């Protein structure tokens with residue numbers, strides 16, 4: 001008799017889930033077919049973020065709803081709608097799961113900036129931004145660090161060229177790029193040629209390639225499944241950074257001016273009057289630095305890899321940039337002040353950022369309230385994705401969007417024109433924290449590469465194919481060969 005009762009209760013519960021699901025769908029905007037419990041998974045043929053940013057989703061209009069398992073994703077295809085939604089406080093939180101609380105976070109509490117929400121996020125972001133700026137983030141004072149890293153990189157690229165002829169672009173830019181950030185964060189640098197650094201950068205790239213997977217649709221499973229390789233890598237990054245934080249704590253002298261971001265944060269921890277309830281603690285610092293390490297290296301270095309790829313494919317663009325650089329600053333080291341004088345070079349970097357759509361889905365946001373718009377509801381706790389590809393490849397804004405045309409960013413008056421759809425760093429209060437650093441880094445590295453190197457397609461391997469890529473958190477070109485010659 002008991003089993004009849006249990007079976008009836010299960011049937012009632014399942015029926016309730018189904019009714020709820022279809023009511024929810026009826027109130028919602030269009031999207032791919034969705035079944036209760038599994039959502040659209042049986043009807044989608046791609047995995048990862050690619051599935052959520054599929055061309056097909058644009059046919060549903062400004063917003064498409066995609067259910068993965070029990071998670072509701074709303075993919076925002078229309079720029080105006082994205083601008084409206086992502087500027088609201090109720091869309092500025094991040095989705096969190098067991099992984100974020102226990103693996104990325106500490107003792108069940110979210111730590112860091114990327115996954116934090118509400119007052120803690122605001123407090124930690126504000127503190128970090130202010131102090132990173134004081135240490136030169138996006139300022140001229142950091143230019144010489146960028147110059148040094150770029151010079152070392154160019155030297156090692158030329159050595160590779162002398163030894164092997166063509167050079168292989170893979171995680172080439174990761175260590176030099178992270179080194180600029182790491183001098184501000186921890187006053188140290190990684191040796192780009194050390195095997196340990198190369199392995200770490202490979203792991204980082206693999207994490208960004210993975211992005212969202214089907215297992216993300218059932219986040220509760222992570223609690224019971226063995227730790228994946230990616231998550232083990234995350235723990236390794238955190239362990240490395242924790243070691244650095246502890247070393248900083250040990251030789252921290254409050255009477256001396258802070259050497260870097262870690263020092264400032266450690267002083268802030270010591271100044272807390274109620275340390276037991278404070279948000280400033282060692283694990284918070286470790287996670288913030290892990291956020292910087294991950295967010296700050298892969299994105300900028302991937303952009304630089306795309307710059308090299310498009311220069312090999314577009315020799316006439318490269319030669320215009322090179323002439324502009326030669327005529328304007330010659331062989332002197334570039335600074336951010338030169339960005340307004342090197343208009344075509346700047347436009348070229350912007351065109352690389354546009355066409356490569358480096359962060360195709362931005363980062364996930366979650367709604368903290370129901371949102372009513374255009375006759376439908378985005379329910380509370382829905383996950384929102386900005387479909388950057390539909391903004392950056394919109395042919396109404398960028399005619400012939402698949403073509404590489406830096407001139408589209410230059411107006412009739414010869415100055416830079418930046419359509420508002422150009423948002424590679426995101427929109428609203430969650431906009432990238434490292435935007436100013438990324439802009440100087442990418443610009444200065446790019447100018448220095450073109451001052452010293454002539455980049456062309458490899459005769460042995462052929463031209464790199466921009467369609468050979470992996471879409472994860474970032475859009476990463478598959479490793480490719482190019483030919484380089486020193487510029488005389």
Ligand code: HEM
Nearest residue numbers: 114292295296299300359362363425426430432433434438
């Ligand atoms: C070309 C380089 C870069 C690109 C394209 C990029 C892009 C983005 C995007 C799209 C977001 C998400 C915005 C949103 O949630 O709506 C983001 C967030 C973030 N980025 Fe970047 N980023 C770059 C470089 C950097 C650098 C150099 C740092 C160094 C610290 C950095 C740190 C962060 C952090 C901490 C967040 C999270 C902000 C928050 O949640 O409040 N990024 N970035």
